[in-house]
Amino acid sequence: MNTQAELTTLTAVQAAQRIADGRLRSVDLVKALLARIDETAGLTAYIHLDRDALLTAAAEADAADPKARAGRPLHGVPLVLKDNIDVAGVASTAGSRAMADRVPKQDSPLAARLRAAGALVLGKANMHEFAYGITTNNTPFGAARNPYDPSRMPGGSSGGTAVAVA
Helix, strand or coil, X not given: CCCHHHHCCCCHHHHHHHHHCCCCCHHHHHHHHHHHHHHCHHHCCEEECCHHHHHHHHHHHHHXXXXXXXXXXXXXXXXXXXXXXXXXXXXXXCCCHHHCCCCCCXXXXXXXXXXXXXXXXXXXXXXXXXXXXXXXXXCCCEECCCCCCCCCCCCCCCHHHHHHHC
16 A cells, blocks of 8 residues: 555656556546645645646656657656756746746756656656755745754755755
8 A cells, every 4th residue: 555654755767667667647646745734734845836737747647658658767757857957837936926927938958858768747846946055045935944843944956856855
């Protein structure tokens, strides 16, 4: 049985293997991760999260023909990306309100390679504004908090990603 606690502690490799061999549906993994995100919302790990688009992408991954899955080692696996990594059609603010309306038309090379490998974009992670700092105390979007002690910061410009992974 795939419980929320079990699903939210899988590594990307473990999730990919379970999806590939039919023991796990991408939709179930996404739902478990979204529930966990809701439970930990006060940690401010995410700047952008499009639940509907993610669930649609997961359903499409689950429905894909096995031939379409071949050569896609991350097929159906949701991954979080830092908010300074461009993803086509998703706001990329670099943690700044000054860039709130910036929606790239194409993926960055990293996002393109991950998507080509079958990964789904779970969301965009909180970060220190313009990656210029070490606290992830992001004034426009809220400070990311350490999941093990919310009175502390996760540290680094990629603190939201660290919180999301933890």
